[in-house]
Amino acid sequence: MFLSSSPPRACGACCRLLLTSSTSGLCQTCVEDCTEVAHDHGSRVNALFAYEGSLKAPLARLKYSREFGVARLFADLLAPRIAALARGRSVVIVPVPMSPTRRLSRGCNHTELIAQWLPLAQLGATLLPRGVLTRAHRPAQVGLSRAQRLRNTSGAFSLRARAQASLRGETVLVLDDVISTGATLQGCFEALSRTGADEFQGLALLRRVA
Ligand SMILES: [Zn+2]
Numbered sequence: 459m460f461l462s463s464s465p466p467r468a469c470g471a472c473c474r475l476l477l478t479s480s481t482s483g484l485c486q487t488c489v490e491d492c493t494e495v496a497h498d499h500g501s502r503v504n505a506l507f508a509y510e511g512s513l514k515a516p517l518a519r520l521k522y523s524r525e526f527g528v529a530r531l532f533a534d535l536l537a538p539r540i541a542a543l544a545r546g547r548s549v550v551i552v553p554v555p556m557s558p559t560r561r562l563s564r565g566c567n568h569t570e571l572i573a574q575w576l577p578l579a580q581l582g583a584t585l586l587p588r589g590v591l592t593r594a595h596r597p598a599q600v601g602l603s604r605a606q607r608l609r610n611t612s613g614a615f616s617l618r619a620r621a622q623a624s625l626r627g628e629t630v631l632v633l634d635d636v637i638s639t640g641a642t643l644q645g646c647f648e649a650l651s652r653t654g655a656d657e658f659q660g661l662a663l664l665r666r667v668a
Pocket of ligand 1: 470471473485486488
């Protein structure tokens with residue numbers, strides 16, 4: 459009887475069996491269905507892929523169907539871009555926080571879960587502990603116009619007073635799942651702005667055209 463030393467792997471997006479080795483964890487069809495977004499060095503806010511593509515479905519499974527194992531796929535996809543952004547500097551990664559109400563209804567903060575799967579030591583990165591940056595409960599952003607999103611996130615984020623000096627001189631990378639207007643990341647930047655951090659960057663998995 460033939461025994462394989464490693465279990466068969468499935469594509470992280472469509473769950474089809476991976477017949478050839480894949481560094482991304484995706485099958486060839488799903489890789490071809492991801493449109494990479496070019497990194498804009500002039501912008502503080504970037505994303506890896508366009509929203510419409512093979513990663514939209516697994517993200518929805520992670521967010522709404524509690525398929526928490528999918529977080530690892532996204533961490534693997536984000537890690538090389540984070541390494542490129544860090545350029546050897548130490549980086550503090552801040553997953554966009556969720557309000558306690560939303561965390562309870564979703565079962566976890568999926569962005570935080572993705573961040574926990576990142577190879578932090580290898581990236582020279584640390585995670586801002588949960589509860590340092592907090593988010594007030596507001597209606598979900600989905601379906602809101604740009605102006606409504608900006609109003610919805612304005613003042614929603616706050617930073618624990620005793621943490622204000624802890625990011626002095628650091629490069630801060632705020633991590634989100636989907637960017638559309640950038641209002642959520644902007645809200646986080648504002649709340650973190652009094653920390654004396656050296657630089658703020660925002661990175662999302664997917665970019666939705668607003
Ligand atoms: Zn696939």
